[in-house]
Each structure stands twice: as structure tokens, then as C-alpha cells.
Amino acid sequence: MADKIVVTGCQGMLGQAVVSLLSLTSTEHEVVPLTREDLDITDDKQVMKVLGKIKPQVVINCAAYTDVDGAEDEKHVALAVNARGVRNIAMAAVEHRIFVCHFSTDYIFDGKKKEPYREWDEHWPLNYYGMSKQGGEEMLASIWDGYLLIRTSWLYGPGGKNFVDTVRGKLEAGEKLKVVDDQFGAPTYVGDLAATAIVLADLRARGRYHYTNDAGNGVSWYEVAREIAVITGHDPEQITPIKTADIEQKAERPAHSVLGLQKIKEVLPSMVRSWKDALRSYLEKK
Numbered sequence: 234m235a236d237k238i239v240v241t242g243c244q245g246m247l248g249q250a251v252v253s254l255l256s257l258t259s260t261e262h263e264v265v266p267l268t269r270e271d272l273d274i275t276d277d278k279q280v281m282k283v284l285g286k287i288k289p290q291v292v293i294n295c296a297a298y299t300d301v302d303g304a305e306d307e308k309h310v311a312l313a314v315n316a317r318g319v320r321n322i323a324m325a326a327v328e329h330r331i332f333v334c335h336f337s338t339d340y341i342f343d344g345k346k347k348e349p350y351r352e353w354d355e356h357w358p359l360n361y362y363g364m365s366k367q368g369g370e371e372m373l374a375s376i377w378d379g380y381l382l383i384r385t386s387w388l389y390g391p392g393g394k395n396f397v398d399t400v401r402g403k404l405e406a407g408e409k410l411k412v413v414d415d416q417f418g419a420p421t422y423v424g425d426l427a428a429t430a431i432v433l434a435d436l437r438a439r440g441r442y443h444y445t446n447d448a449g450n451g452v453s454w455y456e457v458a459r460e461i462a463v464i465t466g467h468d469p470e471q472i473t474p475i476k477t478a479d480i481e482q483k484a485e486r487p488a489h490s491v492l493g494l495q496k497i498k499e500v501l502p503s504m505v506r507s508w509k510d511a512l513r514s515y516l517e518k519k
């Protein structure tokens with residue numbers, strides 16, 4: 234079915250990946266990328282008006298406040314974008330019968346579970362970013378049932394500040410790095426996430442899905458950094474493991490926020506690849 238698809242937050246890391254994949258691969262869909270200037274999702278009247286005018290079949294909401302430490306100081310901004318902004322989109326979706334694809338985070342979990350979190354597990358965020366994203370999830374679910382919610386973690390890719398590019402840059406500059414080895418999760422190549430979101434949205438898959446690259450029961454940031462060094466031909470000994478307690482970060486992070494991939498593997502097994510394969514293909518392309 235040919236859809237008109239609005240992509241909000243189209244200049245963010247995920248937004249760029251979604252727009253470029255839709256533009257490259259889709260001959261049937263019409264893509265309408267919207268920057269924050271085109272559509273500020275915190276403005277309820279503007280959201281209703283703009284989506285009413287465009288009349289898309291699908292909105293892929295890539296707009297978000299994503300500064301985890303910043304959210305501790307700017308709680309109201311994080312909430313305005315990540316919770317109220319999602320509410321505004323959901324309300325317009327009800328009015329104009331729009332299917333909504335939205336993204337959330339592993340940071341809604343407290344990280345105390347020793348195995349990967351499932352879609353239905355209880356969540357207790359440790360920081361304001363996580364709280365604001367949890368607010369968005371709840372707003373969406375309570376307002377409109379025509380939605381797909383994809384929780385993801387540790388995104389990297391072109392067009393956004395991210396751990397993989399930062400580590401690679403420091404390794405190339407010959408710098409020594411200290412990286413925490415006691416926070417476990419799963420890195421996710423943004424292109425893989427975008428491709429999966431588009432397929433799920435095409436299928437009109439509803440409800441919650443977890444999607445990351447496959448890291449089993451999780452890898453630490455330190456292991457990811459070492460793998461970056463190995464792939465890019467640098468000395469992994471440039472990287473020293475440290476503990477979370479040794480660094481100052483405003484926001485508390487979950488220690489083990491791995492997302493379980495059983496559901497997505499049942500629906501789209503070919504879309505899930507290992508974190509090492511994804512990382513290698515990203516770094517070798519650059």
C-alpha cells in the first residue's frame with residue numbers, strides 16, 4: 234500500500250536514517266521529512282494543523298530530547314518534548330486516523346534485572362530522560378491504539394554525536410581513553426533500526442517491540458570501545474576500563490539495560506544481526 238509518511242525530527246540521527254532509507258528504497262511511499270522548524274511537536278495546535286493539512290497515513294516520530302545528562306537540569310524541556318510532544322502527535326493521530334511509529338529507550342528500566350528486559354516488564358527509570366520517555370510511552374498508549382512503539386539502545390551512525398564515532402576519533406588522535414566496564418547494554422546501528430521500523434510500520438505492527446543489535450545478555454561500553462579499536466586497527470590498550478563510580482555524570486544510568494529480542498526475532502528474524510557484525514560494517518564503510 235502506498236503511504237504518505239511524515240518523519241518528524243528528520244535532522245536527528247535516526248530521522249536522517251529513516252528519511253534516507255525511505256527515499257532510497259521506496260518507490261511507492263511519499264516521504265514528508267519535517268524539521269523542528271517545520272513542526273515543533275511541543276506545540277499542540279501546530280501538530281494538529283500540520284498533520285491535518287498533510288494527511289499522512291503514517292507518522293514516524295524521530296523527534297526527541299535525547300541529552301541524558303542535560304535532562305537533569307532541563308526536566309521541563311525533556312518532558313515537553315518526550316511526553317507532551319508524543320501526546321500531541323497521538324491526539325492528532327486520533328483525529329486524522331494516522332498510524333504512529335514511535336521510539337523509546339532502555340533507560341526506562343532501572344537495570345537491576347540480570348537478564349534482558351521483555352516488552353512487558355515493569356519499568357522504573359533512574360533519570361529524568363528515562364522518566365520523560367516513559368511519559369511519552371504512557372501518553373501514546375492511553376490515547377491511541379494505532380501505534381507501534383520500538384524501544385532501542387545505544388544508537389550510533391552517521392549524522393549524530395555518538396559513542397562509536399567519539400571513540401574512533403580519539404583512537405585516531407592517539408589519545409588514551411577511560412571507558413566504563415560496569416554498564417551493560419547493546420549498541421544499535423541506526424540504519425538497522427530505521428530499516429526494521431519501516432518494515433514494521435509497513436506491516437502496521439502494533440504494540441511494543443524491542444530492537445537493538447544482538448549482544449546476547451549485553452556488552453559493556455568498554456568491550457564496545459575495545460572492539461572499535463580492533464576493527465579500526467588501533468591498539469586496544471589505549472583504552473582503560475573504569476567503574477561508573479569513578480566518573481561524574483549528572484544522570485544515573487542503569488547497570489544492565491539489555492533489551493530482549495525474542496519478539497522481533499520471531500517476527501523479522503533476518504533484521505537482527507550481531508552487534509559485532511553491525512559495528513564492523515559501519516566502521517569499514519567510513
Ligand SMILES: NC(=O)c1ccc[n+]([C@@H]2O[C@H](COP(=O)([O-])OP(=O)(O)OC[C@H]3O[C@@H](n4cnc5c(N)ncnc54)[C@H](OP(=O)(O)O)[C@@H]3O)[C@@H](O)[C@H]2O)c1
Nearest residue numbers: 242244245246247269273274296297299336338385387388
Ligand atoms: N541516541 C540514542 O542512543 C538512543 C538510545 C535509545 C533510544 N533513543 C531514541 O531514539 C529516538 C531517536 O534518537 P536520536 O538519537 O536520533 O535523537 P537526536 O539525534 O537527538 O535527534 C532528535 C531530533 O529531534 C528534534 N527535536 C527536538 N525537539 C523537538 C521538537 N520540540 N519538535 C520537533 N523536533 C524536535 C531535534 O532537532 P534539533 O536538531 O533541532 O535539536 C533532532 O533533530 C528518540 O526517541 C530517542 O529517545 C535514542
